[in-house]
Amino acid sequence: DQQVKQNSPSLSVQEGRISILNCDYTNSMFDYFLWYKKYPAEGPTFLISISSIKDKNEDGRFTVFLNKSAKHLSLHIVPSQPGDSAVYFCAASAREETSGSRLTFGEGTQLTVNP
């Protein structure tokens, strides 16, 4: 049961343009969402997060949008830079007090930003 899904395995954009990465979830108990970036042979690096009480969070070039009714979130990167090329993971944690904030990850999207 894949509770967090990233349906696009890869995305290619031109430098300076917008990158939009999408993520869908099925568990209505999820109340906190995060995006991580991962380079080969390294651990994931935290990018940005959003609580379910918000629908938008912005940090520099990165903006995350949350649509709770559609159980969908997206990450916008503007403008995209070649150094943004990496695998991006969407992750979510549930409301249950005993879950300890464990994260459920999507499969990842490989972003390639072309110069």
Add this chain to the structure above:
Amino acid sequence: DTGVSQDPRHKITKRGQNVTFRCDPISEHNRLYWYRQTLGQGPEFLTYFQNEAQLEKSRLLSDRFSAERPKGSFSTLEIQRTEQGDSAMYLCASSLRKNTEAFFGQGTRLTVV
């Protein structure tokens, strides 16, 4: 503090051998997690500690896997009688409290031959 530290970075072992990995979390973080990642997949949760207490274990964590966090500081993950299917990247993460970002270490790449 430079972040979450994992040791070793790489481990190659023969099938049937035991291996142990170490994780040093960010010092003020009381929550520590172990995840496993295989090629083409996102990290999968294995187990979670709050201070020294192991509060949750995934069904992915078979009897051959054991994790400890003595004194609520560093943690170890041991795999006994390794199998080829155990080959993966093992990731450790720590966080300060619920619904805050978890910071990951660089991982331990295990190859079972």
